[in-house]
Amino acid sequence: MLWSLLMRYLRPYWQLLLGVIVFQLAQSIASLFLPTLNADIIDEGVATGDTGYILRVGGLMLLITLAQIICAIVAVYFGAKVAMKVGRDLRGAVFSRVGEFSEQEVTRFGAPSLITRSTNDVQQVQMLVLTTCTLLVSAPILSIGGVIMAIRQDVQLSWLIAVSVPILLIAVGLIVVRMVPLFRTMQTRIDTVNRVLREQLTGIRVVRAFVRETQEVARFAKANQDVTDVALSSGRLMALMFPIVMLVLNVSSVAVIWFGAFRIEDGSMQVGTLIAFLSYLMQILMAVMMATFMAVMIPRAAVSADRIGEVLATESSVTPPANPVQVTVGRGELELLDVGFAYPGAEQPVLRNVSFIARHGETTAIIGSTGSGKTTLVNLLPRLFDATSGSVLVDGVNVRELNPDLLWGHIGLVPQKPYLFSGTVRSNLLYGKPDATEEDLWQALTIAQAREFVTDMAGGLDAPISQGGTNISGGQRQRLAIARALVKRPELYIFDDSFSALDLATDARLRLALKQSTDDATMIIVAQRVSSIIDADQILVLEDGRIVGRGTHEQLLDSNTTYQEIVSSQLTAEETA
Known part of the structure; x- marks a missing residue:
């Protein structure tokens, strides 16, 4: 579901994605040449005392670095733009689909879950898109290109790469596999927190009338603790991941220096080559570490994508006709x-x-x-x-x-x-007929026996109405709702x-x-x-x-x-x- 969802909503922005790929590619290629140039400075310039060579190659490295920075900035800008647009489109798609639902589908999902799916779940997919646009191109190029460049520097030390990279991948894979069910549980428990919070906010009068504050606080604390527990479990696994990565990284660095020192001693390897090889190994392992960021985000985003896809794939039980009747006699019988x-x-x-x-x-x-x-x-x-x-x-x-x-x-x-919407008396009445005149509004209020209290409100028709009409009485809400229907005629x-x-x-x-x-x-x-x-x-x-x-x-x-x-x-x- 995750990849089909991404392909569907990334397709309109292929030009931006192409820009991300091009600039990430340029940045990664630049990174691959810098260690070799650095090795040349050490082995050719420093060893022979050729200051001119050092300045020429150093200047070239500076230019490459500047180009690398510019490419990184542009790639991140394009990637962020794509991620924000995808998030916007997903929220819009979920909202549009929910707007088509009948009462039956809304009841089946539940309002708190639908809110979570259109906010938190969309955010998880959006963050994955941003991370993907930032790392998807650079990580494989740095890892594959780094292997090739490292072997060019010294073949005999390449066995260290063949050992360290699989160890890192296996360790990270074992952690990610355990995180997947935790992320699924976390999203469900976030739904529960939203449900309890929504019930307590909308039913605050009932809670206070029956002196149930203590019990409701305990109920929310239970839901909150459930989310905390699963978040801690996933957090511990995530916290374990980076020490493992750093351990492999540092042990590999020590191994390269240890075995490289012997090769330098017997004259089969130069100092610059050793430093370049070490830099490429760091690049490879850092690329793998960057991929772990995606590995961490993919399971949670996959769970969120499944939940979003479930909403988008649900058809309303009230289906529009294939060939609808467009005209009636208009009597309302x-x-x-x-x-x-x-x-x-x-x-x-x-x-x-x-x-x-x-x-x-x-x-x-x-x-x-x-x-x-x-x-x-x-x-x-x-x-x-x-x-x-x-x-x-x-x-x-x-x-x-x-x-x-x-x-x-x-x-x-x-x-x-x-139900009244946040806004004013006027905006709520115009909900029934957007082009209604002020005379139409007052006439509807008069029929609904609401003219007197609206006149007494500060601002009259422009008096503020809070969400749900909670700042007016139940009888006033009913009369405004009746007036809204009357405006429509x-x-x-x-x-x-x-x-x-x-x-x-x-x-x-x-x-x-x-x-x-x-x-x-x-x-x-x-x-x-x-x-x-x-x-x-x-x-x-x-x-x-x-x-x-x-x-x-x-x-x-x-x-x-x-x-x-x-x-x-x-x-x-x-x-x-």
Whole structure:
């Protein structure tokens, strides 16, 4: 997965990669000539006292060194540019794919894991790209070229290379093999830390309300310690690697000097040649050591690439049609025909044989006990899920055949848990319709019974809203979410228990204003509170995923036992009269 991922996302930047290769190649070739020139200065210039020769060759070495520095800088610049672009593209690809997921895929991966995959995992692959661009060319050239140049200097000492390099490779390989499973465990445990931290931050009020700070601190400490333990295990192995490399490096240097001294003594080798041979051996072993940096990063990057690839390879269970319908009559009429839905692996379906028609200009309400399937039913309408049986039709067209953008353009959804984005009141309302005028925004706020509190906020429409709307009350969040849907002016409104945080008086005023302003649209209202749906043209009573009653409030009050039980648990006899 790692190499296929890299090939896919490196391909657009082949020109930059070519630049990296060229400059790394030039830098490495320059490094290979410097020890030979140094040997010439010692054996030809110093030994004979030829100052002119020393200056000429020394000047050439200085020029080569300057060129080497320039090539190194340019190669690192190009390599960093490639790595940053690959990281950007990977994050964008993961974000785009997650944006296509249905609720089912998001739930399967989990939000904390998806965040880790698009940040920490992408960073690991990005760092590998940077290291690869820096070392991939120079390491093999220095090692192979160093062997050739060392043999040219002295063949009889080359057996030291044949001994030291395999020892170094075997030692490093044994360490890397043990690090792979640790890196896989580490990424999973980072997911756990993110999950616990996310839960504690979003549920801070619940934690404090139930005085669970101590237990939550202990839970985070456990997850944190798990990450620390595996990080220490991998860190110990990594720390072991460099002493081994230095040990082989130093022992090899001593061996070269030891055996080279005997050859110098018997006159078969010159001092400059020994120094050049030692320099080439250092280059070879340093190249191997540089390769160990990649060897350390490859296993972790491979684990991260697998996790990223898993997201990118996951297709949404809600697939767009091959030949989508691009135009509808635009009335927002909704029809469900024998619809059923079951979650993957569930023993029983959540919805069974649900059929009804929600007509243009009418309000259809859905009520039922907790767990009866109301929210699941609502999620089928905009294709957040796909029905496992039956059909959902909008304006007579199956939603599976509609262009998704056209379908979502017809629908104004106010979810059960209203979510506001960080920004301002204005930016949140414009989310529904970017080209809406200020008059449109105030009109929507007026209908949603939100004008008064928005006017009182410092800045009005430009008043700041924190992420999730945590700086305003639950009722204010609901009203802003309703206003956001109203700004859109869709043909089909879906309110999923969207009035639950409102007091009865505000609820009544809001329902009256909605009825007057949305009489040209289809309205679906899911509610727990009978007072919110008492004036609906059609009320559907859900129980255990089935419709067990339908009709107006008066009709159901006379004929449906389930509805009667719901009403009697909420309203007094005077309120139901």
